[in-house]
Amino acid sequence: MKLLRVTERLLTFLGIIFLFTGAVSATPQTDPAVEKRIVDYLKNQVDSAKPVIVSDLYSKVFPDEEERKVLDRLFNVFFKIPTFVAQYKAATDSIPTLEDIARQFNLQIPGEVEVLLSIMENDPRIPDFITRDPNSGEIIGVDVEAVRGDKRFNQVIERTLAGWLGQKAPPFELDLASGGKISSADLAGKSHLIYFWYSACPPCVRTSPHLVDLYERFGKNDFTIVAVNADRFLELATTDAERTSYIKEQGILFPVAHLNKQMQEDYGNVNVYPTFFLVDSRGIVRKHHIGYQPLRVLESDIEQLLKDQ
Numbered sequence: 001m002k003l004l005r006v007t008e009r010l011l012t013f014l015g016i017i018f019l020f021t022g023a024v025s026a027t028p029q030t031d032p033a034v035e036k037r038i039v040d041y042l043k044n045q046v047d048s049a050k051p052v053i054v055s056d057l058y059s060k061v062f063p064d065e066e067e068r069k070v071l072d073r074l075f076n077v078f079f080k081i082p083t084f085v086a087q088y089k090a091a092t093d094s095i096p097t098l099e100d101i102a103r104q105f106n107l108q109i110p111g112e113v114e115v116l117l118s119i120m121e122n123d124p125r126i127p128d129f130i131t132r133d134p135n136s137g138e139i140i141g142v143d144v145e146a147v148r149g150d151k152r153f154n155q156v157i158e159r160t161l162a163g164w165l166g167q168k169a170p171p172f173e174l175d176l177a178s179g180g181k182i183s184s185a186d187l188a189g190k191s192h193l194i195y196f197w198y199s200a201c202p203p204c205v206r207t208s209p210h211l212v213d214l215y216e217r218f219g220k221n222d223f224t225i226v227a228v229n230a231d232r233f234l235e236l237a238t239t240d241a242e243r244t245s246y247i248k249e250q251g252i253l254f255p256v257a258h259l260n261k262q263m264q265e266d267y268g269n270v271n272v273y274p275t276f277f278l279v280d281s282r283g284i285v286r287k288h289h290i291g292y293q294p295l296r297v298l299e300s301d302i303e304q305l306l307k308d309q
Contacts, residue, residue, distance in 0.1 A: 030070045032108060038062060038070050039109045046118050077105045078116055082126060084271045085139065086147035091272055091290035095139050103200060104271070106235050127153070164288040169194070169279045170266035174257035177229065177243060182257050189281050191223045191305055193298075196259065196267070196275040198230040199238040199246055203292035204274045208250045210295040215254045218302050222281070222309065225254040230273065233259040278302065281309055 041061065062071060084104055088096045096104070098113045107113050114137045120126050127150045131141030147153045173183040195211060197204040215225050231238045247256055264270050267277065278287035278301050287301045 030073055031066050034066050035070045035074075035112075036109045038067065038074070039112050039115055042119070043111060043115045046115060074116070077107065078120065080105065080271070081116060081120065082129060082147050082150075083153050083269075085130065085142055086144045086153070087272050087290070089142040090144045092292075095142055098138055104234070104273075106237075108237075164268070164277070164285045167285050169277060169283050169285050170263075172263045172266065174228065174260060174263065177240075177247065177256040177258060182226065182255050184283070187224070187226070187279075188283070190221070191281050191302075191309060192279050193223075193225045193302065194267075194277040194279065195225060195227045196230060196270045197227060197273050198234055198236060199243050200231075200236060201273045206292060207274050208252065210293075210298055211254070212251050213295065214298060214302060218306065219254060223302065223306060227252065227254060227256045228259045228263065229256055230259040230264075230270075233261070233264065278305060280305055 057071070062068065081101060084101065085096055088094070088100070101113045102108070107116075117130070117132065117137070117139075121128075121130070121132075127143070127146040129143045129146040130139050132138065133140050169184065171184040173181060176182050193211075193214075195207070197207065211225055211227070219225065229243065230236075231243060243256075259270075267275075272290050274292065276287070276289040276293065276298070277285055280286050286305055289297070
């Protein structure tokens with residue numbers, strides 16, 4: 001009950017913002033200092049249960065354009081966290097840490113994730129789907145079915161976790177990190193592995209050597225890998241120079257492209273990294289993996305795919 005007054009006012013406002021902004025994945029770049037100020041304010045409201053006047057939040061408390069950009073970003077993230085946590089648990093059978101969530105949504109302010117989760121736990125519109133450690137604040141239990149059972153989140157989760165095998169891979173066109181473009185049309189008649197990743201993702205770092213090895217062995221005229229990087233899409237701090245250096249250091253010779261909103265949506269609103277789509281020469285999805293995969297799994301999948309061609 002401590003947060004009731006805050007939640008009733010603040011989350012009503014969150015819902016309004018969500019309806020008007022939509023659940024877009026790429027949000028404007030924001031000033032970290034401004035974001036910290038807003039997070040500190042919200043944390044104080046949560047801790048003290050002081051009432052938040054909805055109309056004041058935009059017009060009086062945070063009236064300037066940069067502050068409103070931060071509010072839009074936080075409210076957008078707020079409604080994505082349940083889907084991400086449920087997808088992560090369902091796909092990997094493990095629970096994302098606060099650090100995982102912070103990294104996923106570029107929440108760099110200390111305590112930012114905890115503030116959003118605290119508000120979420122007291123929002124009657126969000127399924128009661130997580131249990132948290134009272135001391136650390138870490139999530140220790142996830143009820144995936146509670147999220148799946150909510151019509152606001154079910155469609156995204158089901159589309160991500162099921163229904164891809166045997167389906168036509170959606171078309172795409174992306175900007176290459178090295179310049180130029182790559183599209184699904186360029187891959188016509190060629191089997192390929194589409195790899196969704198971002199540079200600072202620990203399981204992606206573990207995956208890179210596997211893909212370099214697999215490309216050296218199988219990357220001929222009839223097979224390639226397309227690494228779809230989400231750094232820019234997720235608004236992460238990795239610079240183009242840092243990403244280029246990483247690609248060179250890892251010995252990545254296959255195409256690296258920048259994820260865009262259209263492809264993210266078309267491929268099931270990818271929210272867990274890494275995610276893999278193995279596509280045959282006819283453009284049909286043959287394998288779909290979410291989360292880190294050992295070398296032997298990817299190797300076996302590719303060998304079987306090429307054998308069947």
